[in-house]
Amino acid sequence: MRLDSPTGLRLASAQTLALTRRSVVSEWRQLGNVLPGLVFPLLLAAVYTHQFERVILLPGFPAVDSFLDFVLPASLLQSVSFGATEAGTELARDIENGFFDRLRASPCARLPLLMGRLGGAMAVAAAKGVLIVMVFLMFGAEIAGGPAATVVVVAAAVLIVLAIGGLGQVLAILTGNQEAVNATFPLVFTSIFMSSAFFPTTLMSGWFRQVAEANPVTWIIDPVRRLILEGWSWSDVGQALGVPLVLSVITVTMAVVALDRRLGAT
Amino acid sequence: MTARTLGLGHAGSVVSAICGRGMRRIGARPTLIMPVLLMPLIFVISFTGAFGSLTRVEGYGTDNVFNWMAVYAALQGAVFAGVGGASATADDLENGFFDRLLLTPGSRVPILVGTVAYSALRSMIPTTGVLFVSALGGLSLAGGPLALLTVYVATCGMAAVFCLVGLTVVYRFRTMRSMILVQVFGFSSMFLSTGQVPIHFLNGWLHAVARVNPITNVLRFARQGFLGDITWSLTWPGLVALGGMGLVSGALSLRQLKRLAA
Numbered sequence: 235m236r237l238d239s240p241t242g243l244r245l246a247s248a249q250t251l252a253l254t255r256r257s258v259v260s261e262w263r264q265l266g267n268v269l270p271g272l273v274f275p276l277l278l279a280a281v282y283t284h285q286f287e288r289v290i291l292l293p294g295f296p297a298v299d300s301f302l303d304f305v306l307p308a309s310l311l312q313s314v315s316f317g318a319t320e321a322g323t324e325l326a327r328d329i330e331n332g333f334f335d336r337l338r339a340s341p342c343a344r345l346p347l348l349m350g351r352l353g354g355a356m357a358v359a360a361a362k363g364v365l366i367v368m369v370f371l372m373f374g375a376e377i378a379g380g381p382a383a384t385v386v387v388v389a390a391a392v393l394i395v396l397a398i399g400g401l402g403q404v405l406a407i408l409t410g411n412q413e414a415v416n417a418t419f420p421l422v423f424t425s426i427f428m429s430s431a432f433f434p435t436t437l438m439s440g441w442f443r444q445v446a447e448a449n450p451v452t453w454i455i456d457p458v459r460r461l462i463l464e465g466w467s468w469s470d471v472g473q474a475l476g477v478p479l480v481l482s483v484i485t486v487t488m489a490v491v492a493l494d495r496r497l498g499a500t
Numbered sequence: 501m502t503a504r505t506l507g508l509g510h511a512g513s514v515v516s517a518i519c520g521r522g523m524r525r526i527g528a529r530p531t532l533i534m535p536v537l538l539m540p541l542i543f544v545i546s547f548t549g550a551f552g553s554l555t556r557v558e559g560y561g562t563d564n565v566f567n568w569m570a571v572y573a574a575l576q577g578a579v580f581a582g583v584g585g586a587s588a589t590a591d592d593l594e595n596g597f598f599d600r601l602l603l604t605p606g607s608r609v610p611i612l613v614g615t616v617a618y619s620a621l622r623s624m625i626p627t628t629g630v631l632f633v634s635a636l637g638g639l640s641l642a643g644g645p646l647a648l649l650t651v652y653v654a655t656c657g658m659a660a661v662f663c664l665v666g667l668t669v670v671y672r673f674r675t676m677r678s679m680i681l682v683q684v685f686g687f688s689s690m691f692l693s694t695g696q697v698p699i700h701f702l703n704g705w706l707h708a709v710a711r712v713n714p715i716t717n718v719l720r721f722a723r724q725g726f727l728g729d730i731t732w733s734l735t736w737p738g739l740v741a742l743g744g745m746g747l748v749s750g751a752l753s754l755r756q757l758k759r760l761a762a
Contacts, residue, residue, distance in 0.1 A: 284703050285701055287701075420535070427550060433551060437553040438550060443549075445549075
């Protein structure tokens with residue numbers, strides 16, 4: 235099927251939507267898999283808010299009323315990252331159980347095979363993001379940038395899921411193994427902790443500070459945090475959305491290339 | 501032939517066989533131990549790196565953050581090791597091996613004790629890893645070599661406790677998926693204590709919870725040798741907390757095992 239004709243594009247969109255819907259329904263049926271991604275970040279935020287109250291007085295710490303405001307982007311990122319590899323895990327499961335081969339045998343374009351699952355992961359991430367922000371607002375957090383900044387904050391989280399999901403799909407296509415895809419979770423988890431997610435890099439030292447400053451997670455967290463703490467700024471919006479967008483383009487392109495190679499090889 | 505006639509010697513050999521089987525499984529598939537080893541190492545590196553400036557806050561209790569965080573990371577590793585031991589039983593239940601174990605003559609208790617011993621033994625791997633990395637970061641042994649002993653006692657104890665908690669759940673639900681519940685419980689219990697900061701840093705409900713959380717006493721017991729001298733006043737509450745948690749989780753898991761075997 236050709237994607238460069240209007241009919242082909244319409245069909246591909248319909249196929250992507252159908253696979254996205256399947257992915258969301260699959261998540262909905264396994265709420266037990268979604269809950270840790272909500273409970274852990276909220277618990278961590280609650281604990282950190284009550285244990286780091288003295289820390290916000292340290293020279294070099296951004297001016298905040300409460301640690302809750304500071305930790306919001308970290309909790310959001312942590313929450314969505316829990317399900318971010320799901321797009322890859324689902325693809326690996328489909329490869330393992332043969333569903334992927336049945337899809338290949340059907341008149342389905344290649345891109346929807348990837349984008350369908352990524353769409354599902356992004357939809358779940360958006361729902362989680364809205365929920366996390368609402369809980370934070372309920373407990374007194376404030377977003378200085380207003381409702382528009384809130385949308386940007388959630389959109390950045392969704393784009394991060396696209397980037398991580400693309401990476402998961404690359405691994406799924408290359409290995410066809412769920413365990414291999416799941417192995418990316420510690421990598422994501424470590425990337426969050428070795429960034430400015432929970433503490434400002436200005437208060438870190440040595441090699442850890444250098445790693446944190448070079449970590450793309452920091453490049454996303456910092457502008458998102460400024461939107462929350464300081465207010466609306468177009469440059470922060472650009473950075474908060476641009477960095478995960480570039481990462482997404484890279485990982486999704488890698489996934490498409492890997493899929494082309496896999497299909498070409500068989 | 502009854503359990504009584506088989507005697508203590510037989511029980512000992514069952515414990516040793518189950519414990520040895522677990523350790524051989526690690527030898528055959530080293531990937532099994534990787535998450536248990538890697539997670540606490542990631543914790544100790546991340547927490548000390550990210551929260552290093554906590555030592556600049558008055559009253560933190562040490563000027564080297566490794567002295568505070570190493571024990572916390574080691575205990576987290578022990579919790580993972582304990583849950584992992586119970587997960588091995590979940591695997592045995594799912595693939596039918598546990599049913600074959602239950603068909604063997606003799607008491608069921610050594611099966612449980614063997615799994616707990618395996619968990620305690622395997623917890624020494626992440627503990628050693630965390631202490632090694634922390635030593636590179638300047639961990640001080642203010643309390644002398646006894647400081648190391650307290651950490652190993654605490655981590656083995658915590659691995660045993662969380663293995664028993666895991667076994668209680670796994671004997672009840674008989675699935676690997678149920679272990680997520682224990683992971684959540686273990687992870688949360690550790691966070692609701694004095695893992696990262698002293699108790700006087702905590703405020704509100706967290707302070708109240710940490711005060712009654714027995715893990716706070718285990719942390720004090722295990723950490724004392726890195727902050728100063730080892731004292732009996734910090735030792736006995738930790739041992740009592742470990743003993744109490746072990747007794748309660750042991751009784752619960754034994755009850756579920758008897759139900760499963762009935």
